[in-house]
Amino acid sequence: MPRTRAVGGRRVWNGFDLVVFGRTWKASLSSAVIALLFLVWHAGVALAQSDPLPSWHGGAAKKSISDFVAKVTTQGGADFVPPAERIAVFDNDGTLWCEQPEYFQAAFALDSVKAMAPKHPEWEQQQPFKAFLAGDRKALAEQGEEALLTLVTAAHSGMTTDEFAKSVADWLATARHPRFNRPYNELVYQPMVELLAYLRANGFKTFIVSGGGVEFMRVWAEKAYGIPPEQVMGSSGVTQYQLDTAGKPSLLKTAKVQFIDDGPGKPSGINMMIGRRPILTFGNSDGDHQMLQWTMAGPGARFAGIVHHTDEAREYAYDRPSKIGQLDKAWDEAKAKGWTVVDMKADWKKVFAFEP
Structure with a gap:
């Protein structure tokens, strides 16, 4: 006993x-x-x-990632890639964080216009500001995309880069997503955060290549993804160097567009800013199609991944057609050429970190 x-x-x-x-x-x-x-x-x-990817279900998508990483990092292997050439690029909206029911930067711009309105009484008589501030959606819609561009430009220009960064940080601290009632920068995809860390642990250098505003993303991207500002690429406006009355220099954001980092602009931007063709690319829409094609056209081992939004319960379900994040031609090519398509509902155990 x-x-x-x-x-x-x-x-x-x-x-x-x-x-x-x-x-x-x-x-x-x-x-x-x-x-x-x-x-x-x-x-x-x-x-x-x-397990470096604990939020991923075991399956073909997860295996394709781990197999590729093992292939390009095995010293002496036929597909070995030196660390300096292990470049991985990721779209942001819909690939690393949520993009519904509207692009988060658009939500920021519209909230900013409302906050700026008291300082611009002339907007009460100017379109599209008049329709927007009055809540006249019909009148605003009749003015088309140009009206939205005017509103976004007003929220992104006429201030210094430091002032703009502070306005983004202040907005993130108070704004809440209409469905999830959480700060927008909490709506990052946990499986993709794990993937970024996994790649960096295996000698990859990770970049964001997005159609979103570069200065908008640089405020929060490093904390959210571990990607520093110098590795964030996006659309940009012209800035103007100036000195204030005390002789202190600053950069003034103007309304002039400098570069649109979307569609065919993505490969051009990568070539200009990075100078190396990526060996791994992730996107989620036709706006990433050319970036995916350009990556796969290079020599040696290559990886193209697409996040397919299939989970309306935990996030959203959409592909083609869609006003935001349309996935049509890129999806067809992915299926035809065997690119990895990540089914959000089937391949991810959780979407956001705050899920149980």
């Missing part, structure tokens, strides 16, 4: 402390059972820690 005895004020049984994992085990358990329970628990923890 098992025997217990007191040692230093604790109950000890057959030489083992009965206090295991913060609780006292019954003396009827054998030492072998206790040891087995400990080993099983420890093995489970070790297994969880060894």
Whole structure:
């Protein structure tokens, strides 16, 4: 029969402390059972820690990623790629964070126009500001995309780059997503955050290549994704160097467009800013199609991935047609050429970090 005895004020049984994992085990358990329970628990923890992509279900998508990384990082292998050439680029909207029911930068711009309105009484008589401030959606819609561009331009120009960065940070601190009621920068995809970290741990350099505003993304991207400002590429406006009355220099954001980093502009921007063709690209829409094509056209091992929004319960479901993030031609080519299409509903255990 098992025997217990007191040692230093604790109950000890057959030489083992009965206090295991913060609780006292019954003396009827054998030492072998206790040891087995400990080993099983420890093995489970070790297994969880060894999986670099814990929010991904095991399946073809996850395997294609791990197989590719192993292939290009195996020293002496036929597909080995030196670390300096391991360039991975990611679209942002719809690929790294949510983009519904409207692009988050558009939500920021519209909220900014409302906040700026008291300082611009002339807007009450100027379109499209008049329709927007009056909540006249019909009149605003009749003015087309040019009206939205005018509103966005008003929120993104006429201030210094430092002032703009502060306005973005202030908005993120208070604004909430209409469906999830959370700060917009919490709506980043946890599986993609894990993927970025996994790639960096294997010698990749990760970049954002987005149609969104570069100065908008640089405010929060490093904290959200671990990608520093100098590795964030996006659409940009012209800035103007100036000195204030005290002789302090600053950069003034003007209303003039400098570069649109979308569609065919993405490969051009990558070539200009990075100078190396990526070996891995992830996108989610036809706006990323040319970037995916250009990546796959290079020599050696290549990876093209597409995030397919299929989960209307945890996020949204859309592809073609869609006013935001339309996935049509890129999806056809992905299926024809065997690119990796990540099914959000089937391939991800969780979408956002705040999920249970």
